Amino acid sequence: MALSEGDYRSSVLFRRRSIRRFKPERPSDWQVKAMLEAAMCTPTACNGMPFELILVEDRKVLDGLQKVLPFSRLKTAPMAMVVISHKDWKSKLTPCGLFIQQDLAAVSLQICLAACEVGLGACWCGVHPIKQLEAPARKVLGVPDNVMVLSVIPFGIPDEEKSPNEKWAPEKVHRDRY
Ligand SMILES: Cc1cc2nc3c(=O)[nH]c(=O)nc-3n(C[C@H](O)[C@H](O)[C@H](O)COP(=O)(O)O)c2cc1C
Numbered sequence: 001m002a003l004s005e006g007d008y009r010s011s012v013l014f015r016r017r018s019i020r021r022f023k024p025e026r027p028s029d030w031q032v033k034a035m036l037e038a039a040m041c042t043p044t045a046c047n048g049m050p051f052e053l054i055l056v057e058d059r060k061v062l063d064g065l066q067k068v069l070p071f072s073r074l075k076t077a078p079m080a081m082v083v084i085s086h087k088d089w090k091s092k093l094t095p096c097g098l099f100i101q102q103d104l105a106a107v108s109l110q111i112c113l114a115a116c117e118v119g120l121g122a123c124w125c126g127v128h129p130i131k132q133l134e135a136p137a138r139k140v141l142g143v144p145d146n147v148m149v150l151s152v153i154p155f156g157i158p159d160e161e162k163s164p165n166e167k168w169a170p171e172k173v174h175r176d177r178y
Contacts, residue, residue, distance in 0.1 A: 012117045014164040019121025020073040022156035026057070027079060031118040035081065035155070038114035044103040046096030051107050051150075054082040054141055061140060062154075068136035069152060072125040077154030081122075082141060083107050085148045104128075104150040111153050121158035124151055 003011055032055065039053060056062055057079050066074040074080055083104055108124045115122035127133050128150045137149050 009164060012113055014166075016113055016116040017121075017162040017165065018112075018123040019158045019160060019162070020123050020154075021159040022076045022078060022121065022154070023159045024076070024078060025157055027118075027120055027156055031115075031120055032079070034118045035111055035114040035120075038117075039081070039107050039111050042103070042107045042110040044106065045099035048096050048103065050097065050100050050103055051083055051085050053107075054084060054143075056080045056082060056141075064140040065137060065152060068140060069125065069127065069133055072152050072154065073123045074152070074154045076156075076159065078156045079154070081111050081153045081155065082137075083111070083150045083153070084141075084143060085150065087146045087148050101150075104148075108151040108153060111155075115153075115155045119157075120155050121160075122153050122155035124153055126151055 008014075036053065036055070039051075040049070042049075042051075044050060056065070062074045062077060062080060065080070066072055072080075085100060085104055112122045112124050127137050128148050134149050137152070138145065138147065141149065143149065
């Protein structure tokens, strides 16, 4: 159902915030499935879907990632989603493959929006292109060198409350021409 002028700010687009503290309980299977399904629906160049996901639940792997990704907010997270892609995708799908970073960013956002929509919290944590983060993260995850690790997204039941985003900045809007 479409939102109206009076209530459009109730949308997940405004309610989604970066959540960095989580309750210990694991999200339900349906919530995780919803997030995965939503990720698959992300718009990608030429509908190429040049991504794969690693769903991490093993505490050892989460802690291993937290160690090498100090800003990844995995300390209390019961689960995380990692967005990855084969680096050779570019050559496979020219020219659409050239948009791979936009595609993977879109997937990351879609996952965060889906988490919020099913009552969970998530935080998009960037990895690629910071080599010092990506190389050790690859090792922890057991992915080969030809696989890009774009983002790590801890998620779970929020243990912090945040108000919806209000960032209206009219100076960012140009009309017709710059
Ligand atoms: C590419 C990217 C990388 C980010 N990396 C991190 C990160 O490493 N750690 C973190 O806590 N938040 C990270 N964030 C989340 C931003 O800090 C957050 O989106 C921003 O502060 C706005 O807050 P909001 O998401 O609650 O609206 C990242 C966001 C993006 C888009």
